[in-house]
Amino acid sequence: MSGYDNTRSKTAGPEEHYKNTLSRIEQIQAQFKAPGTGKLKGKVCIITGVGSLKGIGRATALLYAREGAQHLYLLDFDETNLPNLKETIQSQYPAVKVTTLQADAADEAAISGVCERAIREEGRLDVFFANAGIVLVNTIESTTVTNFMETMRINALSVFLAVKYGSSAMQKTNPSKGKDRTGGSIILTASTAGIRSGAGPVDYSASKAAVNSIAKTSAYQLQKTDIRINTLCPGLIETGMTGATFDYARKRGTAGKIGQLNPLGRHGIPEEIANAALFLASDDSSYVNGQNIAVDGGLSASHPVIPGRWS
Numbered sequence: 001m002s003g004y005d006n007t008r009s010k011t012a013g014p015e016e017h018y019k020n021t022l023s024r025i026e027q028i029q030a031q032f033k034a035p036g037t038g039k040l041k042g043k044v045c046i047i048t049g050v051g052s053l054k055g056i057g058r059a060t061a062l063l064y065a066r067e068g069a070q071h072l073y074l075l076d077f078d079e080t081n082l083p084n085l086k087e088t089i090q091s092q093y094p095a096v097k098v099t100t101l102q103a104d105a106a107d108e109a110a111i112s113g114v115c116e117r118a119i120r121e122e123g124r125l126d127v128f129f130a131n132a133g134i135v136l137v138n139t140i141e142s143t144t145v146t147n148f149m150e151t152m153r154i155n156a157l158s159v160f161l162a163v164k165y166g167s168s169a170m171q172k173t174n175p176s177k178g179k180d181r182t183g184g185s186i187i188l189t190a191s192t193a194g195i196r197s198g199a200g201p202v203d204y205s206a207s208k209a210a211v212n213s214i215a216k217t218s219a220y221q222l223q224k225t226d227i228r229i230n231t232l233c234p235g236l237i238e239t240g241m242t243g244a245t246f247d248y249a250r251k252r253g254t255a256g257k258i259g260q261l262n263p264l265g266r267h268g269i270p271e272e273i274a275n276a277a278l279f280l281a282s283d284d285s286s287y288v289n290g291q292n293i294a295v296d297g298g299l300s301a302s303h304p305v306i307p308g309r310w311s
């Protein structure tokens with residue numbers, strides 16, 4: 001075989017591909033449980049949106065704990081699962097201090113308060129992962145002004161507050177606590193929907209485009225502080241936010257069709273976003289700044305076309 005025909009013979013059939021997907025996901029989950037290497041040793045971190053049992057925030061909190069963070073301030077609007085998260089971290093990583101807070105990530109007093117608390121209690125703030133977000137699944141017609149403003153408030157205003165108060169706290173030095181220079185990493189959860197159209201409702205996509213813009217604009221304003229600010233743009237990840245879609249597809253026997261629009265041909269899991277959030281939080285990314293980083297299996301990179309397979 002040669003030329004375009006060659007591309008047809010290489011990929012697995014749908015059933016085999018789905019089997020491969022499930023075993024790849026199992027492998028990634030197993031790697032996630034490997035012992036930590038202290039990448040966040042001594043770092044004081046805030047994470048918002050940690051309450052969902054299957055969420056990106058919870059997976060990241062567990063990973064930051066595994067990597068030896070000194071103190072995690074973990075915030076969610078919904079307090080239901082916060083005690084479980086705290087107990088899980090403390091039983092596995094007893095050296096890590098954990099403070100959970102029930103609060104709205106878009107509330108100015110709550111965000112300025114948690115930043116001040118980190119400075120008061122630990123004398124430093126190193127990482128702010130502003131991850132809380134919502135999606136309301138509406139069409140243009142059914143999106144009310146209230147819906148639109150609430151999506152913008154929770155998704156975009158919350159990250160602005162994280163940048164405003166997080167960067168201010170990261171500019172405080174404290175040699176007695178090992179922080180003799182300003183600096184830190186602010187990570188904002190945007191979305192593929194904030195990079196390209198067609199991956200979410202109008203209000204959600206607009207809010208996530210705002211998140212991407214906030215990171216780029218803020219990076220320059222924070223020049224020469226060694227505070228880096230980047231966004232993560234997840235593709236389709238199985239979490240509390242998307243769980244109903246996955247449950248429905250499994251019930252119908254069509255789970256293997258999920259995630260077929262990206263080149264990897266599968267959905268992602270929260271651990272894969274957490275790994276990227278660890279990279280951005282740690283010194284491994286010391287020269288990465290002002291970027292919108294897609295973690296989406298290639299969804300935002302390409303039209304879904306292969307030569308020879310036009311239809």
Ligand SMILES: NC(=O)c1ccc[n+]([C@@H]2O[C@H](COP(=O)([O-])OP(=O)(O)OC[C@H]3O[C@@H](n4cnc5c(N)ncnc54)[C@H](O)[C@@H]3O)[C@@H](O)[C@H]2O)c1
Binds near residue numbers: 052189
């Ligand atoms: N799951 C995906 O496919 C996907 C794709 C792209 C982007 N994202 C983004 O990832 C982030 C995390 O979402 P997830 O997928 O883990 O969903 P999730 O629903 O599992 O977790 C989101 C968490 O944020 C919390 N939250 C919502 N509003 C809040 C507020 N005002 N204050 C504090 N906490 C609040 C929720 O209670 C929940 O615990 C969100 O910003 C979301 O938009 C998700």
